[in-house]
Amino acid sequence: MSVKAFELVPAVERHLLMGDKARINIECIECCGKHLYVGTNDCFVHHFLLDEVPSPKGKPSYSAQKLLHKYLGLKKPVAELRAASALERLIVLCDGVVFLVDMVTLESVPSAAGGGAKIRGVTTFCVNENPVNGDPFCVEMGVLSSRRRTVQIYMVYEDRVQLVKEVNTPEQPCAVSLDGYFLCLALTTQYVILNYNTGASQDLFPYNSEERRPIVKRISREEFLLAAPGGLGMFANAEGASQRAPVSWSEGVIAAAVCFPYVVALDENFVTIHSMLDQQLKQTLSFRDGHVLQDFEGKVMLASTKAVYVLVPLPLERQIQDLLASHRVEEALVLTEGAQRNIPKDKFQVLHRRILQQAGFIKFGQLQFLEAKEHFRKGQLDVRELISLYPLLLPASSSFTRCHPPLHEFADLNHLAQGDQDKVLRCKKFLISYLGEVRGTDAVNGCREDVDTALLKLYAEQDHDSLLDLVASDNCCVLADSVPWLEKYHKCVCCRVGSPLQGFSPAWGGFQEGMIFMFYSSADLIPLVRLLLLTGVHIFTRRPACKGQPEVDPDQVIAYLGKHSQALLLYLEHLVLERKIQKERFHTHLAVLYLEKVVLLLAESPRDEGRLTRAREKLQAMLRESSLYRVKFLENLLLERATLHGKLEEHDEALRILVHELRDFPSAEAFCVWASSGRDAAYQRRLFHLLLAVYLDGAPPGEARAPHGDGSEMEMAAVDLLNRHGEAFDAVRVLRMLPESWSLQLLRPFLNRAVRASMHASRTAKIALGLARSENVQLLHDRLKERRKPIFVSEKKGCHLCHNTFSEPDVVCLPGGVPVHVHCAAQRVRDSPTKRQLANSSNHT
Amino acid sequence: MPDVSKMKKPDVKLVLLGDMNVGKTSLLHRYMERKFKDTISTVGGAFFLKQWGPYHISIWDTAGREQFHGLGSMYCRGAAAVILTYDVTNWQSLAELEERFLSLTDTANHDCIYALVGNKADLTDPKAHLCQDSGVLPEDRRTECEEERTEPQVLSTCPTPPASPASLSGLLLHKQVAREDAVALYGRILRYKGLDEKSSLPADKMCFETSAKTGYNVDALFETLFDLVLPSILRKRHEDQASPTVDLEDCREGSGKRVRASCC
């Protein structure tokens, strides 16, 4: 499993350094910005200016320009070089001595007064890249000395070095790295972490430093990379714990560096590159005579004994794309996600999303749908990218175009499946489930039409159960695309609803398996439903008889439409008038509907004569043409008609219908009671007289008088009426109306009651008269009495009737001199039983 | 698949210790990937991140090889739970735990919990072999076991298991480590740690017999431990929130309480 993560690019070639002097070797290097310093075994320091040369093909290259070289005068190899750029100094270790050199002139810096600029007896040193002390004009340095079990901390200034701390170690230290207060040390038999501030020490793990060269390399804040037994590269933090799994090197590693997310290690023959993310070996470069490997501000440099190289990382995106191109999805994702910290957030998000989407399509192509879905979801894929793989699914009106550069290598589904129908089917099933999941979510904002239409098409094509659910729910299917598609797959016969209502677009009704369904967008709901009800019936009437499909059961349809009379009417007309179905049920139903309509229109005020005439014509035509309707059933409706006449106060017409057409005498009587309820006695009396007249008209004397004939039936009804409701009649008028021939016996209950009633009335009237007179006398008496004494009215005094106080001086005095409000007195008079009686009986007397 | 979430900072650490070949890597694979596959001898160490509810638990697989022994203490540093693993068909593997591995746990948390796990139970125990009570669906497992069984085994210590369950009992390996031996060792571990048996987790609960091969008891092992380390996670989160630096007074007080709690 390899990746091309780095490229080895020459920086300083042999001839620039030593020409053809064979015995001269590179000992150490230091790079600071464009400045490259090389220390050699003949005690020279060479200074180069290193420029990156932009190249058209993107293949990086470097050009080095030699500025200066300087002999340091010690005849020993230059062991280490470190730049302190803020001080413009190079810290040099040569022949066990640390001293300072000017970065530009390479001249040794003379000791300042008051302090030395040299440290003697040094085996190695390191610079603290994360010092606790924040002074930018001094550099903190950890120094190991030969034959002493101590670590010394020095501060390096422009012209002097100053010892600030000395810590003892249990064994001889041989390698050191520094971060904050933490010294990471390789001792003779183990690694330790030492806090030079507190003196606290933490053992890491055993390591035989005499057997193998130890490595202690600071890689980030408080984290170190160490060479461990068995050729491991171990990570350790300042607490002495490992937070990353180790990488596995060869035993002979001499140097290591980190260039995120890779660990680069150098042994005699190779540069190996491991990923810190999955610990796998990613790349191996053959490299002979490797001597130095170091990273300088993110730039990894290598030196053999004769030349210097730069290890140039390939752009991350290239690496990721390479991985994707070889379908190594997981590695690509690990690499992407691992790079999160090294890329600006917004840029990372864009990159991450794109990689996820590509990864999703790779998994999709391998039919690993579960993974694909997860990647699509995380990568916030525009679903239309996926839909567009399936020919014809996107509506013609869709504005979608695939993203560029493309997310995948497939032209379409057929290309992907290479003619394997099973694959095609599985992909379709996947899309169905995927769209079903996303369609309710924000992920499809802005493309709901496309998604819903695609889903509808798939459902229809795959004969999916959820088709009805989709159309029945709030959806955004594009009508122009959906209708032909549905018709093509015989899912339904669609009946377009024209657009008489403004601003409502995808509305239509359809039919399948005996059910009505409709599309709507919720805002149009109410106008749409009305519209659909009126025209929706076309679904039934215009539907051609399909072969194979079972005929719709008209009874079911009618039961359904029963709730929507207008549609029902249309449907019945279709059945009876157009299809001429000879079923009594339908004919009667239609006739009844016509009739109802006429009655309804009749009752309207003001009447719409035009509509009424049309309705009447239809009814009459129906009654004339059809011989199948049940007359009886229609008759029942006369009752309602009578009622309506009653409402219109056309009582004679109402009673005529009830008596002559329906011969329903109890109803006629009930009608009188109902129509006069809430009215005064005179009104009721008029009604009853009217009814009596109707009865008597129906039985004119001298006509057929058969015992069971019409006439006698009416007479009996009249007699019954009189006997039952005698009190409601004016007996005198009745007696005048009645035929001569009627026997007194027949009318005895009526007459009895009439006589009694009139007696009662006259007596009550007399009593009332007497009472009124006495009241009058009483009042006169009081008036005489009150004239003599005053009646007090004040705001604090209450009225005896309503108990409210008086606000005006006008009052009425009740008998006994009690003052009451004027209106209260009037009320009392109105309510008084005697008065009422008097009022009633006044016309009797 | 490599764990993509490694960059997240884990809340708590679990460490698997034990001699090489006892099946540490296999146990972890079984739990994380729900399958038993060929392993190569672990180099150095590896870890997995497990999402457990809202928490991230890192589980370290260590190398049992003598060569990497020195790294053990580092892996154990700050561990909330240590799984000491042995092979039920190999007495020496249990002895090694006490001799070599126990001392590595000195760097673990003071309230670290210890589990003793006898792996490869399928080789000695028909119940584990047929694997009736693990989290996997019985059907899946049966076919999986059958597949495994037909594969040639390259284990020097364990002969190829029988092909048919009917003849199983006759061919089972000798179980070298009885449960009682493990329970006894657990007691000695507590003593080594200076813990009181009564106030510590009971041996019953903390001694497991598992099979990475059939999945027997594997989920139970890990999930029991996850539940037990939850308080440790919460405490750590609380501490991290309260102060990023260590408060010595606080520590002393905390440990004082702990001692008191454990002796009554």
Ligand SMILES: Nc1nc2c(ncn2[C@@H]2O[C@H](COP(=O)(O)OP(=O)(O)O)[C@@H](O)[C@H]2O)c(=O)[nH]1
């Ligand atoms: N029969 C059986 N073999 C196992 C089991 N677990 C591991 N093994 C085998 O034991 C060997 C060592 O396993 P490994 O997981 O690498 O052990 P580690 O060194 O502790 O990580 C491998 O050959 C595994 O196939 C088990 O539960 N049953």
Ligand SMILES: [Mg+2]
């Ligand atoms: Mg292993």
